[in-house]
Amino acid sequence: MPFLKTQLRRGQNADFVFSNGLRRTPFRRQTRYPKENPMTLTILLVLLGLAALALGLFGTVYPALPGLILMFAGTWLLGYADGYQTIGGGTIAAVGVLAAAGTAMDYVAGMLGAKFTGASRQALWGSFFGGIAGAFFGIPGLLLGPLLGAAAGEFLALRDALRAGKVGLGAFVGFIVGTAAKIGCAAAILLTLLGVWLYSLF
Numbered sequence: 001m002p003f004l005k006t007q008l009r010r011g012q013n014a015d016f017v018f019s020n021g022l023r024r025t026p027f028r029r030q031t032r033y034p035k036e037n038p039m040t041l042t043i044l045l046v047l048l049g050l051a052a053l054a055l056g057l058f059g060t061v062y063p064a065l066p067g068l069i070l071m072f073a074g075t076w077l078l079g080y081a082d083g084y085q086t087i088g089g090g091t092i093a094a095v096g097v098l099a100a101a102g103t104a105m106d107y108v109a110g111m112l113g114a115k116f117t118g119a120s121r122q123a124l125w126g127s128f129f130g131g132i133a134g135a136f137f138g139i140p141g142l143l144l145g146p147l148l149g150a151a152a153g154e155f156l157a158l159r160d161a162l163r164a165g166k167v168g169l170g171a172f173v174g175f176i177v178g179t180a181a182k183i184g185c186a187a188a189i190l191l192t193l194l195g196v197w198l199y200s201l202f
Contacts, residue, residue, distance in 0.1 A: 042081050049077030053190075060102075060186045061179065068099035068106075068182060071189050078193070086200045087193070095189050102185030106178040113174020118167070126153025127171040147172040 052074030059067025075095045079087035113127075130149015134141030151168030155161060 045077050045081035049074040049081060052077060053193075057186055057190070060182045066103070068102045068185055068189070071186060072096055072099040075189070075193060087196055091192065091196050094192060098185045098188050098192075102182045105181040105185075109174040109178025109181065113170040113172070113177065116170055116174075120154055120157040120167075122157040123150045123154035123164075123167045123171070126150050126156075127174070130171075131175060143172070143175075146175040 052070045055065065056067045056070030056072075056074060059065030059070055061067075072092075072095055075087060076092055079089075079092050084092075107128075127146045127150035130145040130147070130152070132145070133149070134143075134145015137145070147168040149168075150171035151164040154167040155164035158164075
């Protein structure tokens with residue numbers, strides 16, 4: 001049926017066409033949006049994941065950084081980057097358990113070392129806060145912070161310099177044990193990720 005001739009009213013949108021003189025159908029203008037590049041996002045996530053792993057590995061010997069927590073975050077980012085096809089939920093859960101265990105051992109080892117020598121409550125808290133404060137003074141602070149904190153706390157509690165030195169030494173040994181456990185968990189995380197990646201190649 002031929003279209004009916006109609007006049008456009010003044011100010012009427014010329015994008016409308018009249019069909020059969022009764023129904024008006026507007027032309028739909030398509031807006032073009034910039035397309036996202038999924039490859040760019042994947043590369044960014046992988047780089048962030050590797051950076052978190054490297055920073056976390058450094059944090060295993062530098063208590064000011066939550067080393068194992070950063071390594072867990074890096075593992076999750078690497079898994080998310082490829083849709084959990086290589087690093088799946090089981091691997092991420094295993095890394096989470098290792099990170100939690102290593103972090104817990106790191107926090108309590110120094111205090112347990114002091115407690116083993118019969119330290120007072122003040123010495124235990126001194127060891128804890130000494131380790132935190134020592135992190136801001138580099139390697140010497142890391143080594144001496146728990147020792148000096150525990151010794152100071154014990155001396156304030158009992159006013160016994162010899163006993164304070166013994167408690168400080170126990171806290172130092174506990175710090176070394178905690179750091180070794182944290183490094184061991186970090187190595188286990190890296191070996192797990194390496195094994196999963198190698199397995200994915202076959």
